[in-house]
Amino acid sequence: MIDIQKTAIKHVLVISPRKFEDHRGFFRETWNQSALKDAGINLEFCQDNQSISFERNTIRGLHFQTPPYQQAKLVRCGQGAFLDVAVDIRRGSPSYGAWVSVELSAENGKQMLIPEGFAHGFRTLMPNTEILYKCTAAYAPECDRAIRFDDPDIGIEWGISRDLAILSEKDAMAARLSECGSPFTWDRSQ
Structure with missing residues (x-):
């Protein structure tokens, strides 16, 4: 059984798989294509990624890929915790x-489903946080783009100031959304 919750933005979903726990540990089914298809989520993933951030307050993103390699992502935590x-x-x-x-977090087992046409980023809340995510398209460096995590026009509440954020050079140099020219157009029929 999977609990699917809507967020404030249509099509961005929080998926909470059921956890089976006993004295040995626990089991959680993190992806079941048939069950999610029955719930109206029909995606074919072709790549799984793993990221470990050693330090708390590491920020990765905001990232997206342009067509023809645009990606939907299903993101979860293997160890630690992060703000997705x-x-x-x-x-x-x-x-x-x-x-x-x-x-x-590894403890809450929640996952976030991020559709195509969305930028994605996260801030680690604990050291040695492991992020696991499935993608509907393979990584294509020529289509890889980034938006400033602290773009004032977006106003994300990260809970950290820029001077305390641990960033890659790419993310530190990223443009604002208004400067990046998004290749995505909203489809009114969705």
Whole structure:
């Protein structure tokens, strides 16, 4: 059994798989294509990624890939905890530039489903945090893009100032959403 919760932005979902626990440990089914298809989620993932951030307050993102390698992602935590963020970058969308965040942890087992047309980023809340995510398209460096995590036009509440954030050079140099020219357009029929 899987609990699926809507967020403030349509199509960004929080998925909470059931946890079976006893004296030995626990079991959790983190992906079941058939069960999620029955719930209206019909995605084909082709790549699984793993990321470990050694330090608390590491921020990765906001990242997205342009067509033809745009990605939907299903993100979860293997170890530790992080604040996961999705930003709507679909031009014309009623929620363009809006964001949602969810704390994902090894303990709570929650996952965030981020559709195509969204930028994704996260801030680690604990040292040695492991992020695991499935993607619907393979990594394509020529399509890889980034938006400033602290873009004032978006206004994400990361709970940390820029001077305390641990960033890659790429993320530190990222452009604002207004400068990046999003290739995504909102489809009114969705």
